[in-house]
Amino acid sequence: MDKCDSAVILKQNGLKVTQQRLLLLDAIINTDKIFSALSLQDKVNDNMDLVTIYRILTVFLENKIIRDVISKDTTRFYELSCIHNPVHPHFVCRKCNNIICLNSLKNGYMSKFKEITGDNIVENVIIQFTGICSKCK
Amino acid sequence: MDKCDSAVILKQNGLKVTQQRLLLLDAIINTDKIFSALSLQDKVNDNMDLVTIYRILTVFLENKIIRDVISKDTTRFYELSCIHNPVHPHFVCRKCNNIICLNSLKNGYMSKFKEITGDNIVENVIIQFTGICSKCK
DNA sequence: AATAATATTGCAAATTATTTGCATTTATGA
DNA sequence: TCATAAATGCAAATAATTTGCAATATTATT
Numbered sequence: 001m002d003k004c005d006s007a008v009i010l011k012q013n014g015l016k017v018t019q020q021r022l023l024l025l026d027a028i029i030n031t032d033k034i035f036s037a038l039s040l041q042d043k044v045n046d047n048m049d050l051v052t053i054y055r056i057l058t059v060f061l062e063n064k065i066i067r068d069v070i071s072k073d074t075t076r077f078y079e080l081s082c083i084h085n086p087v088h089p090h091f092v093c094r095k096c097n098n099i100i101c102l103n104s105l106k107n108g109y110m111s112k113f114k115e116i117t118g119d120n121i122v123e124n125v126i127i128q129f130t131g132i133c134s135k136c137k
Numbered sequence: 138m139d140k141c142d143s144a145v146i147l148k149q150n151g152l153k154v155t156q157q158r159l160l161l162l163d164a165i166i167n168t169d170k171i172f173s174a175l176s177l178q179d180k181v182n183d184n185m186d187l188v189t190i191y192r193i194l195t196v197f198l199e200n201k202i203i204r205d206v207i208s209k210d211t212t213r214f215y216e217l218s219c220i221h222n223p224v225h226p227h228f229v230c231r232k233c234n235n236i237i238c239l240n241s242l243k244n245g246y247m248s249k250f251k252e253i254t255g256d257n258i259v260e261n262v263i264i265q266f267t268g269i270c271s272k273c274k
Numbered sequence: 275a276a277t278a279a280t281a282t283t284g285c286a287a288a289t290t291a292t293t294t295g296c297a298t299t300t301a302t303g304a
Numbered sequence: 305t306c307a308t309a310a311a312t313g314c315a316a317a318t319a320a321t322t323t324g325c326a327a328t329a330t331t332a333t334t
Binding site: 068069070071072074076089091093094100102103104105109112113116117118119120121122123124125126127128129130131132133134137 | 205207208209211213226228230231237239240241242246249250253254255256257258259260261262263264265266267268269270271274
Binding site: 153155157158185186188189192193196211 | 310311312313314320321
């Protein structure tokens, strides 16, 4: 807890410190799961406009405060992107549709990928497992 | 070419062989890229209803004739799922947004993942690279 | 501390992707 | 060939996200 200070993060990124951004970032920091625009609206019990949430999420993405979590869902998901939450694989359960964060892989696996990525410049590797989670099996 | 015969595939899966399913499956087989409902409608110049395409895609997914290609895009993408197109990693360019199919990894990498997936039953591993593709750099 | 300039927010409405209901049509097996 | 059940097309609904614009809040400056 006290992983990060919302106001500090906003200032570090040269962003205006608004009530809505503080509320939203607090909610994000205090979530240990992935989130969507709608799930955040539920969490901040202030009745914040969904449009505002979408716009703030766009700003947070641009500043790499959050990052995308890809899924086949039609809803867009994100997670906090900070030193306390390094890039890591996810497990998607096809029964309950939950997306579970897994521990990061130990270094060294990237070399295995070099041979297939060719001339493309790789900035990030997303690994996602699908199947049945331990609760659903 | 002649990778697969649409009518045969439909019959093998116990599906009714309809004109629309044949047209759509032909279009899918003759695409070496990923596709969306809309991109398929463009490809089959028959003016097939989008609703029909969505419904056929659902059936194809259920029968594992196609599979999802996950992305952060709000559009859902798919690819042909057959012996000629084994599961493989994708590269997503953040400039042109194209999704490029990469060669499959050689066997043996799965063991690296065992340690992080825990009690969850893994049925599939999705690997996706993001960055700048060779054309955009 | 008050103010001006500018970015942010909220509301309404538009857009995009996908799904549902229902009447019509088509494929398949008796 | 015909009956049956499933598939299709159209219209409309739903869900997620985006846009326009006026009202409001933040921040640097006075």
